[in-house]
Amino acid sequence: MWQRALGRAVAAIMLLIAVSFLVFSLLALAPGSLETTLLGARPATPELLAAIRGEYHLDEPFLVQYGYWLGGALQLDFGRSIVSGAPVSSIVASRLAISVQLAAMAFLLAAMIGIPAGLAAAAWKGRPGDRAITFSAVLAMSAPPFAVGSLLIFLFGVQFPILPVYGAGDDGIDRLRHLVLPAIALALGLGALVVRQTRAASLDVLSQDYMTFARARGLSRSRVALNYALRNVALPVVASLGLLLIVALPGAILVEVVFSLPGFGSMMVEAVSAKDIPVVQGLALVSAAYVIVVSVLVDLASAALDPRLRGRWAR
């Protein structure tokens, strides 16, 4: 187990270094020369150009530039925004809270509705209840979060103005009220994934021999359902919940843009549109680190939950 964890950690760090190189290369890949990219909308005075050449070590070879940048990134210094001049790390930090709150709310909604619905669909396989749930899941999965968000704004902002549809509000209850609609827009697609994963995992378990045998032994329905079915469904469902944390990331970008939430995702879109490459690099590196850490944790959590996987890895 520990050996496995160590192996995964080393692989994750190597992957993160590879990703950081690609992220750094974005600067060189952007159209136009490095100076013009880093200059942005500022006037091209010789002094400013010299300052930029110095700050980004543009006179050094590419790999040395990368070394400087990585060294800074390891100390959470991703340079400064071309647009506002503020340090990238403080921009990222100021935007993180809202995205985390949004994702947490959407995650809870998706899990609380998705898991029971998926279990019900599997239990009713082929009957109208299953069809209704499965079809709703397909619809929810096919609806882009930004379209759902726009329609929610129309419903609850224009027709029945009962919830705020713009911005993040103040901390506390007001923030919660502002996040209800964005969270629903985000949770719809996530919940659909949970429904499909849970249904597929349950159907898989229900078709196993040990289920038939448990029923044949005359065990009570509740005992078969709880001790045999649910315990075995839990593992793939927990794993899929972990992956939701990754899937939520791109969805959150769209939802934040629709509802004008000043979060991590809308920052990414603003930075890309403004060609603010240092901010894009910082955000991309933080996202990559997040995705890699979550997938390692999901992997290890599955191992901790399932004695069979533990055995397989020990060998």
Place this chain on the structure above:
Amino acid sequence: MSRLAEARAGAPRRSLRRVPISIVVAAATALVFLFLAVFGTLVAPYDPDLQDLALGVAPPSAAHWLGTDQLGRDVFSRLIVATGPALAGPIVVAIATVLVGASLGLLAGYFGGRTDDIISRVADLIWSLPGLLVAIVVIGVLQGGLWLTVAVIAFISSPHAIRQTRSATLAQIGLPYVAAARTMGLSDVRIVVRHLLPNVRATVITTAMLDFVTAILVFAALAFLRIGVEPGAANWGTMLADGQTLITVNLAVIAAPAIAIVAVAASITVIGDWGHERATGEAGR
């Protein structure tokens, strides 16, 4: 008639009769959009770029079934004309994904060992990336157009095709016909192309359909964020973005493209799920 011939003659008819009504509806929906994609410019009642600034944004009426947008352009015509571009990119993505994914998946499944290790590792790696995020960063920074978008989406979708084809191949590889083909001394290429490929065909096709759906949603999302699209062209994603401020007057500006995206994506998903379940016996995930 011999039993074999009887079975052959009876098989297609029986399988046709067992097509559920939901699949028929989904296929009909998909065909309508396919028709609009090909003949959209002929069917559209108005020139999609014709402006009527005096009219401006207006709710649905007899003259404009879905009303008009802020420049007085006919929403119905723009919706129809945008169908072609909305489907063309994703179709190219699906074909590219399947060509790359199916061949790598077949290779990984058939040869196993180190080939499998390398292909599966790299596929897992790309699979773990949040696709839309990668697309936003790469396409946004490089300021790429349609082809870069196609390439990036195909790249991030290919692991799905690789994994599905690989597991379908692994399910076939132990069957007697593969061993028989090997015993007869057929070359690897011939076994893979002539014997394995036809037997994993159903998986490959359903995978392509689901990749197509993913691509539609990513294309729409990028257009909504105005990344990698040309301004002004009729596009479902940009219609949704531009319509945000018009919903109080004409809801159809955003409802119509939203419904179009959902209808195409859902109908193809329903067909793909059905094909997947028939091919593998497993529920769609």
